[in-house]
Amino acid sequence: MQGRITLTQYLIEQQRQHNSLPADLRLLIEVVARACKMISHNVGKGALGNFLGSAGSENVQGEVQKKLDVVSNDILLEANEWGGNLAAMASEELEQIHLIPHRYPKGEYLLLFDPLDGSSNIDVNVSIGTIFSVLRHTDKTRTPDEQSFLQAGTQQVAAGYAVYGPQTVFVLTTGHGVHCFTLDRELGSWVLTQSNMRIPHATHEYAINASNARHWHPPVQRYINELLMGKDGERKQDFNMRWVASMVADVHRILNRGGIFMYPADQRDPTKPGRLRLMYEANPIAFIVEQAHGAATNGQQRILELMPTQLHERVAVFLGSKDEVDRVTRYHHEMG
Numbered sequence: 001m002q003g004r005i006t007l008t009q010y011l012i013e014q015q016r017q018h019n020s021l022p023a024d025l026r027l028l029i030e031v032v033a034r035a036c037k038m039i040s041h042n043v044g045k046g047a048l049g050n051f052l053g054s055a056g057s058e059n060v061q062g063e064v065q066k067k068l069d070v071v072s073n074d075i076l077l078e079a080n081e082w083g084g085n086l087a088a089m090a091s092e093e094l095e096q097i098h099l100i101p102h103r104y105p106k107g108e109y110l111l112l113f114d115p116l117d118g119s120s121n122i123d124v125n126v127s128i129g130t131i132f133s134v135l136r137h138t139d140k141t142r143t144p145d146e147q148s149f150l151q152a153g154t155q156q157v158a159a160g161y162a163v164y165g166p167q168t169v170f171v172l173t174t175g176h177g178v179h180c181f182t183l184d185r186e187l188g189s190w191v192l193t194q195s196n197m198r199i200p201h202a203t204h205e206y207a208i209n210a211s212n213a214r215h216w217h218p219p220v221q222r223y224i225n226e227l228l229m230g231k232d233g234e235r236k237q238d239f240n241m242r243w244v245a246s247m248v249a250d251v252h253r254i255l256n257r258g259g260i261f262m263y264p265a266d267q268r269d270p271t272k273p274g275r276l277r278l279m280y281e282a283n284p285i286a287f288i289v290e291q292a293h294g295a296a297t298n299g300q301q302r303i304l305e306l307m308p309t310q311l312h313e314r315v316a317v318f319l320g321s322k323d324e325v326d327r328v329t330r331y332h333h334e335m336g
Ligand SMILES: O=P(O)(O)OC[C@H]1O[C@](O)(COP(=O)(O)O)[C@@H](O)[C@@H]1O
Pocket: 092, 114, 116, 117, 118, 119, 120, 209, 245, 246, 247, 248, 275, 276
């Protein structure tokens, strides 16, 4: 392919080359990308569209929903009711799964999403995003339920995210590398701008919310203390820290120049290991990171191999440049 390649052209080419991207999965991805375009439009309007501030409601995690959390969720639900070959959807903003009334149980796929990632950044005009994951609906003899969604991340057939920042980008994997499309705002099309993104194995940059330091478990304390000691410690080099507080934006930086992102479990509530949700935050990002030659663990094992037990379960996350993820994972193994 030469010249300007759109998302549609790229997906058709994938279908031709790998023969592994069925037409209905291509349609599903295009519908999600179109929904992200609409979300981007609303994010860009901000106060002009009355999109800032709280919606006055709480989601299943007990978090106050922002207006854009609700709007983005509605856009994704509505767009996907009629596009793709879906049996059901699940969202950070919905307690229960959302069945597709005219289609289940026959639909081929299950779609999960975090409609708006980085909610605390909405009102202050800092990059936010959308994360999605696609699984197969395996047992078509029965109406999908929560159990149908509880599959390991290795079963994902596609995953991606959008970042609504200075540029709007859509980053996608279908298991053949990671590719980035930039929204041409004048033409309204997604244009391929980076192919086969690679995360360097070595890095001098890390991301963690250090205000939780006193609660961290010993392996995380040990790892971060070494980074903080820089040249004067056993790592013998200085490290830089970045924390956007939107995982998508932190991950996008890591895909572009390396780094490690951490949201560890800590000593507070053992029923809440970390802050991030396994099925629609950690799994899709872990799939992307591994496809970009990085690593993603919960400190003990590959995130993608974890068997979920609940739709909204949380998981500790260490992901990005392989050398650093391997090191902090080793500290967890060594220190029990
Ligand atoms: O408030 P903290 O501790 O900085 O946490 C920020 C983290 O929480 C999240 O915003 C959670 O996502 P939501 O906004 O979808 O709840 C991540 O994107 C981000 O990395």
